[in-house]
Amino acid sequence: MRIARWSTDDSVVEGVVVGDTAVAFPEGVTVAALLSGGLAQALNRQAEFESGRGVPLTSVRLLAPIVPASVRDFVAFEEHVEGVSASVDGKSEVVPEWYEAPTFYFTNPHTVRGTGVRIDVPETRRLDVELELAAVIGSVPGSLGENLDPAAAAAHIFGYTVMNDWSARDLQSREMKVRLGPAKGKDFALTLGPWIVTADELDPHLDDEGFLAIRAELHINGELIGEDLVSNMGWPFSELVAYASRNSVVVPGDVLGSGTVGNGGCLGELWGRLADAAPPPLEPGDVVRMWIEGVGEIENTVGDRVAAPRIPRARVRPRLRDRTDRHFS
Known part of the structure; x- marks a missing residue:
């Protein structure tokens, strides 16, 4: 089974890829929920997941398939x-x-x-x-x-x-x-x-x-x-x-x-x-x-x-051990 995430019209959809088709999960099912349920549980529902009506894979933009922990x-x-x-x-x-x-x-x-x-x-x-x-x-x-x-x-x-x-x-x-x-x-x-x-x-x-x-x-x-x-x-x-x-x-x-x-x-x-x-x-x-x-x-x-804000070099500071040795303004 191929589990994916994709976007269409600015919304994120999660589901499975069957051939050249992206099929959304039933309501309430997410990639995170499948991982938490374990592989055996996911495979038990594979036929259900893959039987839904899908859209052409070419019509969606694939996202990273997981938001990693x-x-x-x-x-x-x-x-x-x-x-x-x-x-x-x-x-x-x-x-x-x-x-x-x-x-x-x-x-x-x-x-x-x-x-x-x-x-x-x-x-x-x-x-x-x-x-x-x-x-x-x-x-x-x-x-x-x-x-x-x-x-x-x-x-x-x-x-x-x-x-x-x-x-x-x-x-x-x-x-x-x-x-x-x-x-x-x-x-x-x-x-x-x-x-x-x-x-x-x-x-x-x-x-x-x-x-x-x-x-x-x-x-x-x-x-x-x-x-x-x-x-x-x-x-x-x-x-x-x-x-x-x-x-x-x-x-x-x-x-x-x-x-x-x-x-x-x-x-x-x-x-x-x-x-x-x-x-x-x-x-x-x-x-x-x-x-x-x-x-x-x-x-x-x-x-x-892409240029990023510069961070200065380390200051080589006197290695004081007591705050009374310092001058505060």
């Missing part, structure tokens, strides 16, 4: 780490700590965009994208989503969507030197879409270890830039979800990105591997298309560079 983004592809490290430090390496656990960062759920949207960007000269598959969390009866083992975590995966983690690499590089972040190098935009494909649709692609053997492709201005199998992850999604819940909790509506696929899933990897032969950073007007087998495709055009 949170967004965690992992870095689960070894090949991506090899290439990006070379573009940053001039040395291709995967640090030993990468293999110990699936690392992630939290990004901004409030700047999520849908396919077809023009993406305005910061004043960056190294604009990049990241091709990812994202898991969407749903509810499981009797489970709080806390300290899950991989088997229990798998049951919390409601479905999957395509994810583009837009990246300003120059801003990101500065931030990471402070040993915190990324922050403004990432939080300006994130594309999710075109819909959520329920997990049962991808079950036939799971291998014996739980990895999804599906293809992923990145195209820029009509040219194939990178392609990979999602099964080249270092951990399957069930283990990413389990790790996210470790001494913590995952809840319905959480989104967990796989991290960038290898073999050219982003320009940063190619800058590290190919140097001057790699494609240049993105510019306004460039068109980015991402496709993942069994899920769908998203496409966005790079918009304008």
Whole structure:
């Protein structure tokens, strides 16, 4: 089942996509309610949802299929780490700590965009994208989503969507030197879409270890830039979800990105591997298309560079310990 959100005449509609038709949910049903009810409950109503009268998909504007509760983004592809490290430090390496656990960062759920949207960007000269598959969390009866083992975590995966983690690499590089972040190098935009494909649709692609053997492709201005199998992850999604819940909790509506696929899933990897032969950073007007087998495709055009109010440099202040040492005016 493909679950989507779209707009027509300035109203937001939620429902399912059946072939080339968008079918609204019955009154009272929402994407958030389906996630809270869990996958099994949603699948029990699939025939009902898909039997309604729809409108042509071409007549609506698809929105991001979910308003996330949170967004965690992992870095689960070894090949991506090899290439990006070379573009940053001039040395291709995967640090030993990468293999110990699936690392992630939290990004901004409030700047999520849908396919077809023009993406305005910061004043960056190294604009990049990241091709990812994202898991969407749903509810499981009797489970709080806390300290899950991989088997229990798998049951919390409601479905999957395509994810583009837009990246300003120059801003990101500065931030990471402070040993915190990324922050403004990432939080300006994130594309999710075109819909959520329920997990049962991808079950036939799971291998014996739980990895999804599906293809992923990145195209820029009509040219194939990178392609990979999602099964080249270092951990399957069930283990990413389990790790996210470790001494913590995952809840319905959480989104967990796989991290960038290898073999050219982003320009940063190619800058590290190919140097001057790699494609240049993105510019306004460039068109980015991402496709993942069994899920769908998203496409966005790079918009304008938007200037933001300047923040002054840190003041190097005297390190006083007592207010009486200061002079107040």
